[in-house]
Amino acid sequence: MNKVFKVGLIGCGHIAETYFRGHQYFNNFKIVACADINQKAADRCAKLYNIKSTSVRSLLKDKEIEVILNLTIPQAHYSVSKKVLNAGKHVYSEKPLATQFQKGKELVNLAKRKKLYIGNAPDTFLGGGGQKARELIDSDLIGEIKLGNAIFAFPGVESFHPTPESWYRKQGGPVIDMGPYFFSTLVNLLGPAKQVQGRTLTAFKRRIYGAGPKKGKTFKVEVPTTYLATVQFHNGAIIQITISFDVINHQRNHMELYGTKGSIIVPDPNMFGGSVYISVTEGGRWGEHKTDKMQLGKINITSLSGRSNESPTNANYRSVGMSEMLYAIEKGKKHRCNGELSLHVLDIIESTMKAAITGTPQKIKTTCDKPKKFTEQEIKKLMN
Numbered sequence: 001m002n003k004v005f006k007v008g009l010i011g012c013g014h015i016a017e018t019y020f021r022g023h024q025y026f027n028n029f030k031i032v033a034c035a036d037i038n039q040k041a042a043d044r045c046a047k048l049y050n051i052k053s054t055s056v057r058s059l060l061k062d063k064e065i066e067v068i069l070n071l072t073i074p075q076a077h078y079s080v081s082k083k084v085l086n087a088g089k090h091v092y093s094e095k096p097l098a099t100q101f102q103k104g105k106e107l108v109n110l111a112k113r114k115k116l117y118i119g120n121a122p123d124t125f126l127g128g129g130g131q132k133a134r135e136l137i138d139s140d141l142i143g144e145i146k147l148g149n150a151i152f153a154f155p156g157v158e159s160f161h162p163t164p165e166s167w168y169r170k171q172g173g174p175v176i177d178m179g180p181y182f183f184s185t186l187v188n189l190l191g192p193a194k195q196v197q198g199r200t201l202t203a204f205k206r207r208i209y210g211a212g213p214k215k216g217k218t219f220k221v222e223v224p225t226t227y228l229a230t231v232q233f234h235n236g237a238i239i240q241i242t243i244s245f246d247v248i249n250h251q252r253n254h255m256e257l258y259g260t261k262g263s264i265i266v267p268d269p270n271m272f273g274g275s276v277y278i279s280v281t282e283g284g285r286w287g288e289h290k291t292d293k294m295q296l297g298k299i300n301i302t303s304l305s306g307r308s309n310e311s312p313t314n315a316n317y318r319s320v321g322m323s324e325m326l327y328a329i330e331k332g333k334k335h336r337c338n339g340e341l342s343l344h345v346l347d348i349i350e351s352t353m354k355a356a357i358t359g360t361p362q363k364i365k366t367t368c369d370k371p372k373k374f375t376e377q378e379i380k381k382l383m384n
């Protein structure tokens with residue numbers, strides 16, 4: 001029997017529901033209290049899940065809570081996580097670690113000094129898709145990966161989101177938003193990155209609210225909305241990545257990597273499931289490697305996005321990264337969604353934006369270990 005950690009939640013918005021669903025799947029945590037700068041949001045959440053709502057300050061003083069789950073907006077991750085660590089508690093935060101590299105570095109150093117764990121989403125690379133791709137690459141089926149490409153592209157959130165402005169302001173944009181999934185997946189498969197170069201463009205100077213009370217009115221776009229970047233990894237692979245809010249529709253695979261003996265199609269880095277495909281001859285068949293029987297690949301959601309390259313059903317086991325961190329705390333081990341990895345990913349994010357905006361290639365300053373494979377046996381220990 002694993003120890004069941006009592007978790008306090010800060011940030012009671014949209015994604016909180018997914019983490020409460022984690023109680024169904026994982027056996028070593030229980031979210032027992034919540035807080036938000038918006039007291040109404042905290043009260044609503046507490047009522048819905050039958051837990052107590054409190055202020056951030058008293059949550060941090062609560063002695064029975066050892067861990068805080070930080071589900072606030074990206075711009076608040078740094079200040080909230082810093083308060084948590086200073087209060088002597090472990091923290092697991094949604095992505096990204098912080099919106100600026102220096103602040104992320106400060107958090108990782110603070111956790112180290114205080115001998116506390118800091119964990120960070122995304123944990124999607126721990127899913128069936130990410131782990132199956134890793135297993136196939138490590139088995140040398142496609143040889144050494146030399147090049148590849150990846151894409152996240154859609155028309156932006158304003159068609160359905162009533163307050164989309166933060167996606168288009170400073171410390172917003174597509175790389176901060178979706179980069180964590182793609183870069184974490186690439187580091188899981190290829191190891192740390194070394195250098196990046198890129199270009200940006202902004203297709204629309206103003207955007208139109210598509211929902212809510214301001215529907216039909218327009219707002220200003222203050223940051224680039226498309227990044228075309230080339231990331232070089234220490235293992236020699238060069239990957240081209242497109243991250244854009246300027247694409248109406250597309251049908252490309254999320255990620256294709258090309259090795260000396262064959263090619264691999266990696267499923268959606270934003271999700272846990274999906275099949276991996278491998279081909280080892282020119283024009284040859286694509287062998288399907290299903291993940292829907294894997295513990296973190298079993299289908300449990302329907303996707304509402306309707307995008308051409310996304311599956312209508314998928315697997316979503318967000319919170320496994322926190323569960324795995326808690327198990328590591330209990331056993332005194334290193335966790336997989338750790339500060340070193342998320343800081344490296346934040347370094348790639350910031351360097352990509354800087355390289356693309358200035359036109360000057362950027363060296364990635366940090367490195368990290370490739371996360372250890374997450375075996376079915378290890379996963380089983382965490383699951384109900």
Ligand SMILES: NC(=O)c1ccc[n+]([C@@H]2O[C@H](COP(=O)([O-])OP(=O)(O)OC[C@H]3O[C@@H](n4cnc5c(N)ncnc54)[C@H](O)[C@@H]3O)[C@@H](O)[C@H]2O)c1
Nearest residue numbers: 011012013014015036037038041071072073074076094095
């Ligand atoms: N919504 C999604 O589908 C989704 C998916 C994956 C990851 N995420 C990530 O999860 C995080 C939260 O996203 P969301 O969609 O739930 O956002 P949201 O805006 O719906 O909720 C965020 C909540 O945090 C609260 N908050 C903001 N600053 C705070 C502070 N300083 N102290 C306490 N509370 C504060 C807000 O009042 C709000 O209730 C983000 O980092 C996002 O990148 C979201």
